[in-house]
Amino acid sequence: GAGVSQTPSNKVTEKGKYVELRCDPISGHTALYWYRQSLGQGPEFLIYFQGTGAADDSGLPNDRFFAVRPEGSVSTLKIQRTERGDSAVYLCASSPTGTSSSGANVLTFGAGSRLTVL
Amino acid sequence: AQTVTQSQPEMSVQEAETVTLSCTYDTSESNYYLFWYKQPPSRQMILVIRQEAYKQQNATENRFSVNFQKAAKSFSLKISDSQLGDTAMYFCAFIAYSGAGSYQLTFGKGTKLSVIP
Numbered sequence: 001g002a003g004v005s006q007t008p009s010n011k012v013t014e015k016g017k018y019v020e021l022r023c024d025p026i027s028g029h030t031a032l033y034w035y036r037q038s039l040g041q042g043p044e045f046l047i048y049f050q051g052t053g054a055a056d057d058s059g060l061p062n063d064r065f066f067a068v069r070p071e072g073s074v075s076t077l078k079i080q081r082t083e084r085g086d087s088a089v090y091l092c093a094s095s096p097t098g099t100s101s102s103g104a105n106v107l108t109f110g111a112g113s114r115l116t117v118l
Numbered sequence: 119a120q121t122v123t124q125s126q127p128e129m130s131v132q133e134a135e136t137v138t139l140s141c142t143y144d145t146s147e148s149n150y151y152l153f154w155y156k157q158p159p160s161r162q163m164i165l166v167i168r169q170e171a172y173k174q175q176n177a178t179e180n181r182f183s184v185n186f187q188k189a190a191k192s193f194s195l196k197i198s199d200s201q202l203g204d205t206a207m208y209f210c211a212f213i214a215y216s217g218a219g220s221y222q223l224t225f226g227k228g229t230k231l232s233v234i235p
Contacts, residue, residue: 033223035223040227040228041227041228042122042209042211042225042226042227042228043163043209043223043225044225045222045223045224048222056222059222089161091161091163093163106153106165106168107163107165107223108165109155109162109163109164110162111160111161111162112161112162114161
């Protein structure tokens with residue numbers, strides 16, 4: 001697609017429920033990133049995919065969070081047993097390649113999924 | 119660890135005037151890039167400008183320019199001829215390239231800019 005698409009735009013759920021957030025990156029972009037932005041804060045890194053594999057998942061806060069990218073395009077962020085502290089905007093970004101020493105790979109962001117856990 | 123600090127939580131500027139947003143960062147890497155992103159109420163992060171650390175010349179993009187002071191680890195954004203559409207959150211961000219490559223943008227907490235008619 002022309003841009004990074006994220007669905008749903010907004011999600012309200014109850015504490016303890018399971019949630020999936022979807023990201024459709026720009027066609028052809030091999031690198032995909034998830035960030036979490038809490039109210040009043042800058043985005044914080046969660047996980048990075050290069051192709052189908054998670055090259056770095058060091059930002060995932062705990063084992064309730066998991067992400068997949070089975071075919072190297074669409075990615076799903078999965079949150080189990082949601083807690084009120086998980087409420088945030090979850091941003092997805094993609095770039096043509098993930099790493100480069102010869103030029104910055106500019107990330108293109110989606111509009112995010114706002115998750116509210118009641 | 120790499121950190122990015124934006125010391126101005128909020129700023130305002132009159133339409134058509136000039137405003138400067140501050141950013142400092144901390145890193146031990148020598149090869150890195152700096153960015154300013156704009157986030158309007160629509161939530162989508164939009165790249166405003168970027169600077170390669172190895173380039174001494176300050177980047178410019180139309181009304182946007184940076185003052186990159188590498189020794190001081192400072193990277194400020196100047197917006198000239200401010201327009202109402204510039205009203206947004208502005209985030210300074212940093213990415214370092216080490217031998218293993220890099221993939222994590224580190225963001226500051228942001229500065230909320232309001233352009234007043």
